[in-house]
Amino acid sequence: MTGAANALAPPAARARKLGTSSVPPLGLGCMNLSHAYAPPPPAQEAAKLLLHALERGVTHFDTAALYGFGANEELLGRVLSAHRSRITLASKCGIHGVTADGRVKRVIDGRPETLKQNCAQSLRRLRTDVIDLYYLHRWDKQVPIEESVGALADLRREGKIQAIGLSEVSAATLRRAHAVHPIAAVQSEYSLATRNPEIAVLAACREIGATFVAFSPLSRGYLTGALRDVAHFADKDIRRTMPRFESANYAANLRLLDEYGRLAAQAGCTMSQLALAWVLARGEHVVAIPGTTRIDHLDENLGAYGASVGADLIARLDVLFAPNALTGNRYGATTQAEIDAETFPAESA
Numbered sequence: 059m060t061g062a063a064n065a066l067a068p069p070a071a072r073a074r075k076l077g078t079s080s081v082p083p084l085g086l087g088c089m090n091l092s093h094a095y096a097p098p099p100p101a102q103e104a105a106k107l108l109l110h111a112l113e114r115g116v117t118h119f120d121t122a123a124l125y126g127f128g129a130n131e132e133l134l135g136r137v138l139s140a141h142r143s144r145i146t147l148a149s150k151c152g153i154h155g156v157t158a159d160g161r162v163k164r165v166i167d168g169r170p171e172t173l174k175q176n177c178a179q180s181l182r183r184l185r186t187d188v189i190d191l192y193y194l195h196r197w198d199k200q201v202p203i204e205e206s207v208g209a210l211a212d213l214r215r216e217g218k219i220q221a222i223g224l225s226e227v228s229a230a231t232l233r234r235a236h237a238v239h240p241i242a243a244v245q246s247e248y249s250l251a252t253r254n255p256e257i258a259v260l261a262a263c264r265e266i267g268a269t270f271v272a273f274s275p276l277s278r279g280y281l282t283g284a285l286r287d288v289a290h291f292a293d294k295d296i297r298r299t300m301p302r303f304e305s306a307n308y309a310a311n312l313r314l315l316d317e318y319g320r321l322a323a324q325a326g327c328t329m330s331q332l333a334l335a336w337v338l339a340r341g342e343h344v345v346a347i348p349g350t351t352r353i354d355h356l357d358e359n360l361g362a363y364g365a366s367v368g369a370d371l372i373a374r375l376d377v378l379f380a381p382n383a384l385t386g387n388r389y390g391a392t393t394q395a396e397i398d399a400e401t402f403p404a405e406s407a
Contacts, residue, residue: 070338071363074345076118076269077191077221077242079146083338084360085118086111087273087349091133092126094296099351105137110353112141114360120148120245120271120347121184122195123176127155127162131183139185147184148243148271150195150225151176152206166396168198170209177213193223193245197398203231204238211239223271227398229258232266241268246399248272248346250318250333250379251280251302251311252388257400264343275337275346276330276359278303283315283322283329299393302386310385317378327365330355334362336375 073080091104098104108119119138121130131149138145151173155162173194180189192213194206210222221242224235235241244263248255248270255270263270278297279285288297288308297303302311315329322332330348337346348359381402389397 068363070335070365070367074269074342076146076148076271076345077223079118079190079220081118081146081345082115083345084116084334084362085120085146085148085271085345085347086116086356087347088119088121088130088134089125090349090351092130093124096292096295096351098126101133104133104351107351107353107356108134108137111356112138112144114357116356116360117144118146118148118345118347120273122150122153122193123180124150124153124155124164124195128179128183131180135183135185142186146190147186148191148193148223149180149184149189150193150223151180151210152193152198153195166196166198168194168196168201168206170205170212173206173209174213177218181218188218188220190220191223191243192219192221193225193243195225196396197224197227197231199398203227203235207235207238207241214239227259228400229262231398232259232262232268236266236268241266243269243271245271245273245347247274247388248337248340248344249275249277249281250336250375251277251384253379253381254400254402256381257402259399260340260344264341268343270341270344272337272344272346273349275348276333280311280315281318281329281333282355283319286312299390300386300388301390302384302388304386307384307386314378314383318375321371321374321378325366325371327361328358330358331362331365332367332375334359335365335367336372338362339367339372 074083092098121134152168153166156165197203213219223243225245246255276282288303291298322329350356
């Protein structure tokens with residue numbers, strides 16, 4: 059984004075810092091194109107979406123070794139390597155796939171030698187010499203955070219990554235990591251429906267000069283208002299394991315959307331646009347990476363830049379979606395045990 063273009067952009071659209079880059083506040087979370095939800099779109103359709111995002115001014119693309127067990131990085135490498143100088147590329151290490159008994163299973167491994175191996179594989183798949191922002195996807199609690207971050211610092215000194223990030227960590231862990239090497243970004247789930255980062259991490263990021271990157275800012279489809287029936291998720295849809303998407307819990311959560319829809323209509327925007335505008339209004343150090351498999355949804359999301367979100371509307375949203383307003387935790391007990399981020403008192407471990 060040029061200086062002239064930035065000066066003319068709506069305040070919400072003005073570029074924000076991310077590592078050594080300057081990016082529009084809305085990037086693209088690419089997981090949906092290979093992983094976790096319904097069967098991924100055909101490769102040709104995924105490529106069209108990535109190139110359309112680039113044409114619309116999206117420059118921040120977020121992937122991970124985990125997504126499709128390498129397939130997502132390979133997709134971005136095929137499609138975007140020709141445009142490498144125009145994009146900020148973020149990926150993640152520390153969770154990868156291991157084949158056992160003919161199946162690929164997910165493994166958290168934060169040992170320095172594993173992280174360096176992850177990086178070499180990601181560079182190859184992404185068809186690049188350097189990753190702009192490289193996250194530790196999960197803190198492996200069997201390995202001191204200082205050791206894992208030390209390995210990432212080695213990669214930065216070697217010129218293989220430009221900046222270091224962490225995902226789903228607490229403020230205390232963030233400060234321990236930052237004492238080893240400056241942390242450029244923290245990525246965690248954040249939306250009207252998931253407000254845990256407000257406990258401590260948002261403030262800690264501001265304090266140390268890190269960017270906060272909000273994933274699932276539309277709460278995995280809930281805040282779009284379009285997801286009314288959760289009974290027909292694909293067998294491998296990750297939401298089947300999430301308590302708040304269980305049928306009875308979700309029916310309770312849908313009741314909040316009636317008032318939310320009225321607030322979006324009053325603001326002259328869609329429910330998705332209001333959700334994204336709310337996240338971006340939380341601070342100039344916040345960016346968001348909504349994911350989608352559809353070009354029309356991508357265009358709708360970018361329309362959030364034009365949403366008018368004043369203090370009164372924010373206050374009403376904050377009350378409607380107060381912490382713990384939703385019924386059901388965001389993760390089940392097994393997954394929650396892997397997460398280091400803070401939780402509100404009513405949430406179970």
